[in-house]
Amino acid sequence: MVTIKEIAKAAGVSPATVSRVLNYDPSLSISAAKRQAVIETAEALNYDTPRNRNRTQAGPLQLPNRVLAIPRVAIVHFLEPAEELADPYYIGVRLGIENRCRELRIEPVKVFHSQTLAADALLQSVSGVIAVGRHSSSEIDWLTQHCGHLVFADFVPRLAEIDHVCCDLGLATRKILDGLFAAGYRRIAFIGAHDPVSADGRRFGERRCSAYIAWQREHGLFDARLMALADHGDHGQNLKLEAGYEQAKVVLAQPERPDALITANDNMAIGAYRAIQEAGLSIPGDIAVASYNDIPVAQFLSPPLSTMRILSEAIGETAVDLLIERIQGRSYPKHVVIPAEMIWRDSSRAPSQPV
Missing domain, CATH: 3.40.50.2300 (Response regulator)
Incomplete structure (x- = not known):
């Protein structure tokens, strides 16, 4: 099992820095290039978070044969790579997608905002597309034209026929x-x-x-x-x-x-x-x-x-499940809302009774 110390040695940073990067601490003073190097090093060494280890220990996932026939899906992100690295919430959405794809033995292909319009051949070659975050009307039109199956994660496209998952x-x-x-x-x-x-x-x-x-x-x-x-x-x-x-x-x-x-x-x-x-x-x-x-x-x-x-990883995981359902033949749209929970801490008084 790969440790944080091994990642730190390979990336040339301290274990504390690796821990803060992998916990998406936006207050950490580190260059975007170094932050990306830590994340890519962790991915290259197949570092598993405690959350993923618990899933593995829970036993092997039983997969229907038709899921195994889905080779690749694309993740189309509304941010650029450096912008996503600075936003722990959207890193969580993407990791939810990637973790669920790994469980289902599907290869996720990342396409960031500046690459979208140049990636039409790629998008047409994958089984489906998960669009993460806010997209303009013209981008939504373009995606619907070039994607056989499309799901939005953390965004409501205001088109009833498109699947989406979000928090209200x-x-x-x-x-x-x-x-x-x-x-x-x-x-x-x-x-x-x-x-x-x-x-x-x-x-x-x-x-x-x-x-x-x-x-x-x-x-x-x-x-x-x-x-x-x-x-x-x-x-x-x-x-x-x-x-x-x-x-x-x-x-x-x-x-x-x-x-x-x-x-x-x-x-x-x-x-x-x-x-x-x-x-x-x-x-x-x-x-x-x-x-x-x-x-x-x-x-x-x-x-x-x-x-x-807001359960960002759950939003990503659910988007994958919706996409698989579409690929496997579901003909009607689904709009899924993941509930949010208020966590009262010391920056404010908390209500005396739940609201």
Whole structure:
């Protein structure tokens, strides 16, 4: 069994660095090239995470013969490789896909955003395609034209005939807001992204953003000054640490400061922590913070982050299962929602009763 020490020696880094890279710690100061080298070294040495070891110990997987006839599937990612390496959540989605493919003895082929339109021959040569993350209408049209079987993971394409698996971010947002409200918070700010070209023409069509606005209006609390948003474009660039830092400064500069802040993902929360600390404020004494995803580093922040746990690997695994069903003849579409769970930690007060 390959150890972290062996990976560290082969990659020329410390075991601690390998551990943090393989646990997708976005606060680790390391170049994208070195991070990629660690991950590729681990893959080359067939390093198994404890999760995969437990699966192996549980016994061999019984596979139907028709599954064994599926040689390859493609993973089409909306991010570039360096962008994915900086986002632990989407690494989790991809690993879920790859782990499930390995269990079923299917070869996954990765195609990142810049390669998509040049890969039509490749996509037509595989048994099916799993598209990960947000894609534009033109990209969705292109994929449907070039892929015999197509499933979206962590994205709702708004085409009823296409299979997809995701978390209901609208419902997750309402759960966060209900919990914060029950814990006594009233001026709740939101930082994230708006959708400049949503399917229904709404500027605030991004699901977390639109659910936040709807909930605030229903409770008579909506204040546009408590929102700081960037375009959802640039393949997720605006949902990173730097954006969290800059947008948190905007809402903190309001004459009446919010008493709680929701960030669109945990990476943004890390940036918001810095902005709050630079303003001389404490978490949660002066302002509470809550977020989405529950990436591994969330529990190690100071204070540990309250966040909505979204099962990224389960989303990836389910996408593979949906694709196999399609390949094997299912003719009707399936839309699967993986439930999320709120994890209350020390960055906010928790409601006294479950909400």
